[in-house]
Amino acid sequence: MGQLNTFPLSYKVRGQRIVIIGGGEEALNKARLVTKTTASVVIISRHVEIDFSSVEAVVLVRPFEAADLDGAALVFVADHGPDGDAAKLAARARNIPLNVVDIPDECDFYTPSIIDRAPLTIAISSEGDAPVLTRLIRARIEAMLSPHVGAIAGLAGRMRHRVEALIGDNAARRRYYEALVQSPAVETAASRSPVAGVFEAETLLEAHAINIKIGSVALIGAGPGAEDLLTLRAQRLLQEADVIVHDQLVPAAVVQMGRRDAEQIDVGKAKGHHSFSQAQINTLIVRLAREGKTVARLKSGDPMVFGRAGEEIAALRKAGIAYSVVPGVSAALAAAADTVTPVTLRKVSSGFVMATAHGADDADLVHWAALAQSGMTLALYMGKSIADAVAARLIGQGASANLPVGIVVNAGRAYRSMYRGTLSGLANGAVEFPAGPAIIFVGEAVAAGDWADAAELAAQSFKVA
Incomplete structure (x- = not known):
């Protein structure tokens, strides 16, 4: 394992200024990053080439002056002309940390890829060597974190004095904080409001104080x-x-x-x-x-x-x-995606009905037949073993024998199987489907799907391995 050339840390900027030299896209990118802090941001350039109205910053359209760095905590130089050179000299003379965009060797610090869940932040840096890699890693970590983790972090901070007052043992405190940040009830409450979050955190704290486990x-x-x-x-x-x-x-x-x-x-x-x-x-x-x-x-x-x-x-x-x-992706939605079937289709299908075929009675079938005839798309679950009987009963209740039918077994998986035909073909054919859950689509919208690779449901007995 190699040694780091930089030391990761969090740098205080509250009540101070961050100065950006430059008026182009690179300056805007840095402004978007630093305006997430509580520092005041000043952008200086004699040539402003881009709209900075999307960021909360003061834009000064003029040459750089050394006095612009008074009270500055950090300096970013995104101008490679005379103003940029002057700003670099002034920053170094005052020992103000300097970042020169796209020139790593001139930087005192690098801007990492940041995950912002204030007050929680996670920074990923490659010391300027692989910014694309840091962006991809950031995306993976973002996917792991709840959008409400920042609210929970803030809640943990607000609870610190109460926790110290009620729980004296360090190990017990750690267990409380572990429970706090993993509690679905606390997360839901904190996402609604700070008051609701504190109430759930207090409830959890009282239980931990008397050593009651809450699952x-x-x-x-x-x-x-x-x-x-x-x-x-x-x-x-x-x-x-x-x-x-x-x-x-x-x-x-x-x-x-x-x-x-x-x-x-x-x-x-x-x-x-x-x-x-x-x-x-x-x-x-x-x-x-x-x-x-x-x-x-x-x-x-x-x-x-x-x-x-x-x-x-x-x-x-x-x-x-x-x-x-x-929520999860229901099998009918996965089957629709697998076959590119628009279960609701303008001027064809105005609705989509999910129902279970297993145990359906005559009243159900009358209703389904009427819906299918009106243009609705039916998605029948748990009907694989009785598919032919259900199809025959639907026809008996008034559904058209020519209604398109599509069946997907193991929807959403690499080894899915697909079949297409008509309601009469399904009613007349003894089909043996492979193992796995099946979705049976019935309706005119089925014909708009992509069933090119599907096996045909013929109007005679056959078996599909």
């Missing part, structure tokens, strides 16, 4: 199973969880995105074998939270779309457990 549950949508379709919030909460309770349909690769030391519990709810009943799952997540654990309840798709989240939320509410819900 929480996040109901997280895992999406259709592709790791890169997981939301940023889902990834972050998986990394924070002590326990991951997941369904059988959630791929192992998604579960492994959690902390390596997190306990993993497969509740195994899949068609034909329910290793845990819904009541047992409810009891499990409540018990884990009462033990003070941070629980990630990982569900396939979106928790609120056929994910039975309502029953789990009711159990958590009854038990007084803090919870949050993280």
Whole structure:
């Protein structure tokens, strides 16, 4: 490992001036950066070539004067003419830290790529060697952080004296702060208002002061199973969880995105074998939270779309457990994206209906048939094994036999399978689909999708391996 040529630090500029010499794009870029601080910013150039109205700075259109550096904390030179040369000499004569844009050898300091979550800041620097790399690393770290982490950092600072008064042991204080910055309830409250954040922080503090553990549950949508379709919030909460309770349909690769030391519990709810009943799952997540654990309840798709989240939320509410819900990409939306199918299409489909085919009664089918005939797009879940019967019943209830049909199995994944045809083709064909969840689209909008690589649903018996 090489040695650093620079020492990273945070430099106080409150109540001081930052002077920028230059009137072009480079000067504006530095102004955008330094106007995030509480310092007063002055831009000096005899030739202003760009609009600086987007930044809070004083713009002086004139030559540089040595007196311009009175009270300056930092100097940026983005002018390589005589004014820039004069500013460099004046800054060095006064021992004011100097940054000369795009000339690393003349810089006393470098401007890092900054993640701003005031009062929290994270700076990434390559000592001027690889600014593109620092930008890419910054983007990755940004994705890991909650947009409200700055509010939580400020809240931790405001709570310092209360924490010291109520918790005497340093290790216990550390545990409180760890709980504070990872609490979904505190994050939600702090995002609403400082007062709400303090209330939740105080509630957590009182529990820690008497050594009561407080857990929480996040109901997280895992999406259709592709790791890169997981939301940023889902990834972050998986990394924070002590326990991951997941369904059988959630791929192992998604579960492994959690902390390596997190306990993993497969509740195994899949068609034909329910290793845990819904009541047992409810009891499990409540018990884990009462033990003070941070629980990630990982569900396939979106928790609120056929994910039975309502029953789990009711159990958590009854038990007084803090919870949050993280949306995921539902299988129907992933299937629409896979096949470029506009499920709502101007002058063709005015709406989109998601329903479960399993257990549908005649009243449901009458309603679906009418919706499909009116132009709506149907997205039927959990109907793979009864697809032909449902199609026949829809036709029997008045749906056109020629309505386009599209089916996607394992939507959103690399090994997805696609099939296309008509409602009558599906009704007359005994189709054996591959393993995995399927979405059945019915409606005129299906014809506008890209089904070029899909297998045909013929109007006779056949099997698809």
